Amino acid sequence: MQSFDLVILGGGMVGLSLALALADTSLQIAVVDPHLPAPLDAERDFSLRVSAISASSQHFLDALGAWSGILSQRLQSYQTMHVWEKDSFAKIDFDCQSVMTHELGHIIENDVIRDSLWQLIQSQSNVTILSENCLQIERGQREAWLRFEQAGMVSAQLIVGADGANSWLREQCHVPLTFWDYQHHALVATIRTQLPHQNCARQIFTPQGPLAFLPLPDPHCCSIVWSVPLARAEQLQAFSVEQFNRELAMAFDQQLGLCERVGELGVFPLRMRYARDMAGDRFVLIGDAAHTIHPLAGQGVNLGLTDARDLATTLRRLHEQGKDLGLHPHLRDWERQRKGDATLMIGAMEFFKRLFSGQHPAKKLLRGLGMELSNQLPMLKQRWIKQALGLGEPRI
Numbered sequence: 001m002q003s004f005d006l007v008i009l010g011g012g013m014v015g016l017s018l019a020l021a022l023a024d025t026s027l028q029i030a031v032v033d034p035h036l037p038a039p040l041d042a043e044r045d046f047s048l049r050v051s052a053i054s055a056s057s058q059h060f061l062d063a064l065g066a067w068s069g070i071l072s073q074r075l076q077s078y079q080t081m082h083v084w085e086k087d088s089f090a091k092i093d094f095d096c097q098s099v100m101t102h103e104l105g106h107i108i109e110n111d112v113i114r115d116s117l118w119q120l121i122q123s124q125s126n127v128t129i130l131s132e133n134c135l136q137i138e139r140g141q142r143e144a145w146l147r148f149e150q151a152g153m154v155s156a157q158l159i160v161g162a163d164g165a166n167s168w169l170r171e172q173c174h175v176p177l178t179f180w181d182y183q184h185h186a187l188v189a190t191i192r193t194q195l196p197h198q199n200c201a202r203q204i205f206t207p208q209g210p211l212a213f214l215p216l217p218d219p220h221c222c223s224i225v226w227s228v229p230l231a232r233a234e235q236l237q238a239f240s241v242e243q244f245n246r247e248l249a250m251a252f253d254q255q256l257g258l259c260e261r262v263g264e265l266g267v268f269p270l271r272m273r274y275a276r277d278m279a280g281d282r283f284v285l286i287g288d289a290a291h292t293i294h295p296l297a298g299q300g301v302n303l304g305l306t307d308a309r310d311l312a313t314t315l316r317r318l319h320e321q322g323k324d325l326g327l328h329p330h331l332r333d334w335e336r337q338r339k340g341d342a343t344l345m346i347g348a349m350e351f352f353k354r355l356f357s358g359q360h361p362a363k364k365l366l367r368g369l370g371m372e373l374s375n376q377l378p379m380l381k382q383r384w385i386k387q388a389l390g391l392g393e394p395r396i
Contacts, residue, residue, distance in 0.1 A: 144283070
């Protein structure tokens, strides 16, 4: 039987960042993922899945040593944001100068972030990679046991579930889940635009849902996230590329001129998930395994990276004090803080989703007046930006 201090189920961005954050400890760690990342082709097309990485997440990735690997590949900073409502005077603009930073954030392909983390993990002396699925888990008073087809039995003080929205570990530990379906699907694609994006992230609230254009390293390419009801999503999927391009340009008020979809169109259902327990005896849930939120503010990945960063701080302290990593009482402070942050973010996303739904003239007028007033209050906008960027002292 192999024995570890920590087993991380899931080798995505969140799971790998947790393992890397513990590289300078004597903790013995296993990362379990049946799908190891393949080397990235420098001439490849842009990936469908991208993330808006905040300043706080950038600090974390930089402290891990992963940011230099990201810089050596490709990313796009954005210095401004423009948000408006269709067929309304409601609009608000943000810029990096108001908070004295060089950028508001970076749009990065998920594959690039994972690849940079993976390159570092492979040379990390206290990490073992298990490339297979876990078959069974048993939790005892002193340790937990995992059974694999090839690796056999593995024991650990703590099992971390970083295994995504449909978490196997969450299901095995019978964690209650608060869940609702947004009744929307997200369409994602790479779009070539007639006009350059000028390093600006744009989002329009349409009667059917928000549409975001996120700038990519090519000045005439953006990644879109278009939230629409299922029937509309199916209709857009059935359109020819030319029809889709016309519908997209009209929905976006032709802010960047003519639009041309490049490559495939991805469609994903949008659901809110909130694990009522992020920790228990011998297990912890982080990232999408613990919470998924609406993508309208692009904060899902940042929330998961903060889970990993703060959990690493907690585990390091427990290890230095010689305490059991897997006892729930030792993890309660971390769980309380992360559940609080996740609840606030879920509530904020639901507030904005409800705020911009409905086309009653009185409601549209109130939205317009509210956004216009906010646009004229620099201190309020500055506070919003700092909150979104997670500006503050980075922690490892």
